[in-house]
Amino acid sequence: MSLTFFYETKRNIYRGLTRFNYFPNQRSGVSEIPPCITSRHFTPEICEAIAGLAETKPRRSKGYDVVEYKATRYNNVPRILSLIHPKAYALLAKHLHDNWDEFGFVSEGDHSIVKPRPHEDGRIIVMNYEDPFAKNSRINQISFGKKVLVQTDIANCFNSIYSHAVEWALIGFEEAKKRNKGTFSSDLDLYLRKTKRNETQGIAIGPASSSIVAELILSKIDDALIEKNFCFNRYVDDYTCYCETTEEADDFLLELGQQLAAYKLTLNIEKTKIIELPASTQDSWIIDLLGALPSRLSMGSTDEPKLTAAEVLTFINRAIDLVKTTPDGSVLKYALSIIIGQYDDRANIQVFELIMNLSWHYPILIPYLASFNPDDIEQVSDFEEKLSSIIIKNAKLKRSDGMAWPLHIFREHKITPSQDVVQAVIESKDCVSMVILNTLLEDQAIIVDFAKELLSQSLYEKDSYWLLLYQLYREKKIDNPYKEDQSEKKVFEILRDNQVNFIPQDNKETEAEAKCDEISIAPMVESFLGTEKEGDSQQSGVE
Helix, strand or coil, X not given: CCHHHHHHHHHHHHHHHHHHCCCCCCECCCCCCCCCCCCCCCCHHHHHHHHCCCCCHHHHHHCCCEEEEEXXXXXXXXXXXXXXXXXXXXHHHHHHHHCHHHHHHHHCCCCECCCCCCCCCCCCCCECCCCHHHXXXXXXXXXXXXXXXXXEEECCHHHHCEHHHHHHHHHCHHHHHCCCCCCHHHHHHHHHHHCCCCCCEXXXXXCHHHHHHHHHXXXXXXXXXXXXXXXXXXECCEEEEEECCHHHHHHHHHHHHHHHHHCCCCECHHHCEEEECCCCCCCHHHHHHHHCCCHHHHCCCCCCCCECHHHHHHHHHHHHHHHHHCCCCCHHHHHHHHHCCCECHHHHHHHHHHHHHHHHHCHHHHHHHHHCCHHHHCCCCCHHHHHHHHHHHHHHCCCHHHHHHHHHHHHHCCCCCCHHHHHHHHHHXXXXXXXXXXXXXXXXXXXXXXXXXXXCCCXXXXXXXXXXXXXXXXXXXXXXXXXXXXXXXXXXXXXXXXXXXXXXXXXXXXXHHHHHHHHHHHHHHHHHHHHHHHHHHHHHHHC
16 A cells, blocks of 8 residues: 555545544435534544643543434434534544554455445445345355355444453453553543543444444454354444354354454344345345336336336335334335435425325434425425424424424425424424524524523533534624633634534535645645656656
8 A cells, every 4th residue: 555545545534534424424315414414614623623632630531421313213213323522522533543554454354344435425434225236246256155144233232332342352352451551542442431421331323433443343353253264244233144054154153242242242132043045135125115116117217207106105105014014124214215306296295295294103204305306395385384293293202303304404495493393392402403493593592591501510411512502602692611621612612713613504615624625635736746756857867
């Protein structure tokens, strides 16, 4: 690997960690949080400035708390995602970047399907459905001559990761026992703990930093499985292994279980299966769902007629039926990801109304409402009332996405929410939803009053609303919430002075963003100029 390529990779990793994968944003299509909430202003240079600030004694011992975002899953059970405090995240992101020569091996493993690498949109971690043809090709290659398939995953993986186990994976168990402070591995352990109240159990779900940390451990487990000659692959924490006999399948589960236990992780017994081959490469519900699509949709020709409203309704109704018999799959979400944009314009309103009704039952579907043309949406006379109803319902159930996404749609359509909606969101005490709500109100007194009550609370309490507090601080609606300590208050000051807005009103580039882009292309320019100069000198020598 050339030094220039290595430098560019490190730079892209840093940009991804800060500007594009700081907040939960790892899905390939619809993101976890509404796109109006973004960290694109938070550049590596701002990260460096914040990381360089001295920490107070309480922070060194207690760490920082996070903003929680409750994202509803297919079964309406929330998954708690985290927006890490900028000081804690700056320390962690800078450390990963500075020591990428120690951590970069996570991008090289052949057995992990999702690895940190630069993508065109700037992100370094993207979770997506595999291309079916590429998936089939990979499976055919690895499964040839095998008789048994093993499927399993890690129970509650990210919440179970023990921070000290990261150091075990990096330098070995015996060396880690010495607990030498100030090493790259011990500092990673330290900075991980800082992001969650200095706790050793569990890592934040959402930022790319956590995906990299998980890969650090799981890639070491992969190495142990490779040494045993198992034919397997891993999609984050889901393992698939192809074996010649059931005895080999049992051996794989035994070896994997022992390797996981060494890092204080466990297999998910409920999701562990041994299946005789040949077997379908897709779940039965996916096959049923794809079978309900008109065949022309898969022909790949732009000349084929798009779906009619009747065809879409039939397809979605099939998905609704499958939901009742498929407890372990995001059927409706997958169905919508297939047909969005595949129907003719005359079906827009009918499809929107259908998704609206389903979203009342399944908040995981609400983001798809944001993909519709504003002119089409506004033809639905009661869409504002229905979205308001969805917000109020989800506020009572403390579902962040069930409030944040409808409020994002209100923001896109410049709709002022009703007083009932405002009151429901405030009573939910959901940070991200209040940040969006704040941009929708002319009179922000109710939100400012809520924030001012936090100013006298503990550091942890303020941390759990840091995003809201910062946004109000940058708008000069409240004082710096951390003003009691000079070092603490500088975090928000650096963000504000560098024009960081986590919910920007437009796409205007900040000075920090422009500088970041200049630095990103500098190595390529320097490499090119260096080559030219070298060529010139050689030519001069010949002369």
